[in-house]
Amino acid sequence: MVSSKDVAKHAGVSQTTVSRVLNTPELVKKPTIDKVMKAIQELNYIPNAHARSLVQNKTYTIALLSGPLHNPFFVDTTTAIVNYANSKGYRVNVQFVNDKKLTEAYATAFEQKVDGIILSCILIDDPIFEKLEKMDIPFITYNRKHKNNRQFVEIDNFEAGYLSAKHLIELGHTNIAWVGGPLTMSTFNNRYHGFLKAIKEYQHSVSAEYIIHTDTSKMDVSRAFQKLIHSKNRPTGICAGSDSLALYLMDDAIYANLSVPEDISIIGIDNVDISQHASIQLTTVGSISKENLGFLAINKLIELIENKKNSCVKITESVRIYSRKTTRKI
Amino acid sequence: MVSSKDVAKHAGVSQTTVSRVLNTPELVKKPTIDKVMKAIQELNYIPNAHARSLVQNKTYTIALLSGPLHNPFFVDTTTAIVNYANSKGYRVNVQFVNDKKLTEAYATAFEQKVDGIILSCILIDDPIFEKLEKMDIPFITYNRKHKNNRQFVEIDNFEAGYLSAKHLIELGHTNIAWVGGPLTMSTFNNRYHGFLKAIKEYQHSVSAEYIIHTDTSKMDVSRAFQKLIHSKNRPTGICAGSDSLALYLMDDAIYANLSVPEDISIIGIDNVDISQHASIQLTTVGSISKENLGFLAINKLIELIENKKNSCVKITESVRIYSRKTTRKI
DNA sequence: TAACAAAATGAATACGTAACCATTTTTGGT
DNA sequence: ACCAAAAATGGTTACGTATTCATTTTGTTA
Numbered sequence A, B: 001m002v003s004s005k006d007v008a009k010h011a012g013v014s015q016t017t018v019s020r021v022l023n024t025p026e027l028v029k030k031p032t033i034d035k036v037m038k039a040i041q042e043l044n045y046i047p048n049a050h051a052r053s054l055v056q057n058k059t060y061t062i063a064l065l066s067g068p069l070h071n072p073f074f075v076d077t078t079t080a081i082v083n084y085a086n087s088k089g090y091r092v093n094v095q096f097v098n099d100k101k102l103t104e105a106y107a108t109a110f111e112q113k114v115d116g117i118i119l120s121c122i123l124i125d126d127p128i129f130e131k132l133e134k135m136d137i138p139f140i141t142y143n144r145k146h147k148n149n150r151q152f153v154e155i156d157n158f159e160a161g162y163l164s165a166k167h168l169i170e171l172g173h174t175n176i177a178w179v180g181g182p183l184t185m186s187t188f189n190n191r192y193h194g195f196l197k198a199i200k201e202y203q204h205s206v207s208a209e210y211i212i213h214t215d216t217s218k219m220d221v222s223r224a225f226q227k228l229i230h231s232k233n234r235p236t237g238i239c240a241g242s243d244s245l246a247l248y249l250m251d252d253a254i255y256a257n258l259s260v261p262e263d264i265s266i267i268g269i270d271n272v273d274i275s276q277h278a279s280i281q282l283t284t285v286g287s288i289s290k291e292n293l294g295f296l297a298i299n300k301l302i303e304l305i306e307n308k309k310n311s312c313v314k315i316t317e318s319v320r321i322y323s324r325k326t327t328r329k330i
Numbered sequence C: 001t002a003a004c005a006a007a008a009t010g011a012a013t014a015c016g017t018a019a020c021c022a023t024t025t026t027t028g029g030t
Numbered sequence D: 001a002c003c004a005a006a007a008a009t010g011g012t013t014a015c016g017t018a019t020t021c022a023t024t025t026t027g028t029t030a
Helices: A004-011 A016-023 A032-042 A047-054 A072-087 A097-109 A128-135 A158-169 A186-201 A218-229 A245-256 A292-307 B005-010 B017-024 B029-044 B049-056 B072-087 B101-111 B127-134 B155-170 B187-203 B218-229 B242-254 B294-308
Strands: A060-064 A090-098 A118-119 A139-142 A152-157 A178-179 A211-213 A237-240 A263-271 A283-287 A311-319 A318-321 B061-066 B091-096 B116-120 B139-142 B149-153 B176-180 B212-213 B236-241 B266-269 B283-287 B313-317 B319-322
Touching: A004 A016, A004 A032, A016 A032, A047 A237, A047 B049, A072 A090, A072 A292, A072 B091, A090 A097, A090 B072, A097 A128, A118 A292, A139 A292, A139 B017, A139 B049, A152 A158, A152 A292, A152 B218, A158 A178, A158 A186, A158 A237, A158 A263, A158 B072, A178 A186, A186 A211, A211 A218, A218 A245, A237 A245, A245 A263, A283 B061, A283 B294, A292 A311, A311 B116, B005 B017, B005 B029, B017 B294, B061 B072, B061 B101, B061 B294, B072 B091, B072 B101, B072 B155, B072 B242, B072 B294, B116 B294, B127 B283, B139 B266, B139 B294, B149 B155, B155 B176, B155 B187, B155 B236, B155 B283, B155 B319, B176 B187, B176 B218, B176 B242, B187 B212, B212 B218, B212 B266, B218 B242, B242 B266, B294 B313
Parallel strands: A060 A090, A060 A118, A118 A139, A139 A152, A152 A311, A178 A211, A178 A237, A237 A263, A263 A283, B061 B091, B061 B116, B116 B139, B139 B149, B149 B313, B176 B212, B176 B236, B236 B266, B266 B283
Antiparallel strands: A090 B091, A283 A318, B283 B319
16 A cells, blocks of 8 residues: 555655645645655555544544434435535444444444444433443434433424324314334433323313334334224324334325325324425424434534534424325314 | 553553454463453453554445435435445445535545445446546445446346336337436436337337436426426326436326326336335336345445455346336226 | 744654564473 | 473564654845
């Protein structure tokens, strides 16, 4: 591999000068710069980022621990995160974490000595959190958060759940189901409690007979759906804990020969990009702001990295209903 | 930052021994291992991957230059690539490349001294190709390929285009449009020529009045669609150059109050995961094999990296029709 | 032209690890 | 108990860069 020493020799200067040409050319005479640049071209020299990291203790690398892309929420956030980070000169190490081997994912992130970590997949009570804090690397969570989280970006999950239920109630639904993910995740937890609040507000007229907390895999959701539609008192509307779940439910509904929303209304939360597609037109609750949650988070993370200010970043975006075609008056 | 030297001092051994405990523990006595491990725990030591890279000239990092995730094809491939690479102990540096700043993307990949590069975004005539070869880093393309490509994984694009047109012809369509991406990309190029072949085979009875090669952005596709439906002789079926384009076209069709497939048939190519969703059920052409194209490519790339065998990898997967709900008899 | 400041360059070093070679300790066979 | 071989450990170096400090060259002023 051709190194800066090789370039130096070839150009008849010191390695120091080569380094200067690349980093502080204003300290180098023009003819010297030319000589060195010529040598760089001729030898096809490319500086080694690892060696630089070693001496500068700065890697220009960020670890992203994302949920899987079959969840469209993570499609949107991953895009926003990677693109913004790249535009700021950072490389992004991506891992798609299933909650099983989270620890492993962290390990590889730590070895890289990344400048920062951005993650979604953390549980309210996750023991990994303390390890993260010990690392003394800036990190931020988006979407989900830990109970002790100091840096996070989320939507107002409680309000989202509340608005979701209220939307169906106001459309006249009186038997509403909840299908959400594990309550160990802050998102589903808060959304569910928001949902409950709305139901309770209308307790005289509305009931939620079916509350299902399921795993987020397609199969588990299908199982939940089957349970729902074969129940004696089939709900007329389902509040899904996320758009991803809502899409799964729509899939199940259609394959069960139920029309959405004619036979059953479905509402999601997150307002993922794909929910707007004409073939889907999912009614959902999402951030008022157009800024993607991932963008907000990576933005703040890079600020933390570069300013080293220990300021707390706690962002909770307001939400609103995006009323589309998967819910209807009853 | 705590280094192996710190651990060594704390454990009363040499740095060499610490290194051995982590890499070749079979060469170290049990009690010594225990001492060292204890020190590692106590100091919360994590080895520095960059330093290791420097001395071993091996980074366990792969650069992935993918197309954007709003194209569902890249959702599927990115998932497959990242997950497989991680399972093999490789980190993946992801970049979502728009064709403008491709060069920049390569630059950062090169600086990382990655072990290998996996990329989709390359043009048939791309000048970057020679730089890539010069780098002497194993690389492989998936989906698209360069005219001189030695390592690639693709589907049989010509056949795919052919089957796509043939499908509509056999359904009785006689006025069929083509909406594809730039012919500078091997995919669209071959698919288009396959399409043409089918049209020509039935020349007496079928015509393709509208051939549109567009950019792949939503807006450009919409423009193409508008042109099509406002034409004097509106086609009854559209062969889209990819599922991504097909989905855009479906979106446009529905918003233009045209039913798919009642008013217009649309067929894609790629058989992306989302095309199976009950709300979409896109008829498409895709690989017969269940193995994702990205998986095949990363698999081969890691083989190339680890065996250093210079064998050519040229994989062209056979394709078939996946007949769903967006095309109909006429 | 001398004197001195400023600009330009170079030599040596550190970063954290693995690898190589040298040395010490242990083991096993007589 | 002794010796050779094997096992275990340590000292030193290299990887490729940026940085610090020292030295040389250039430019400016009296």
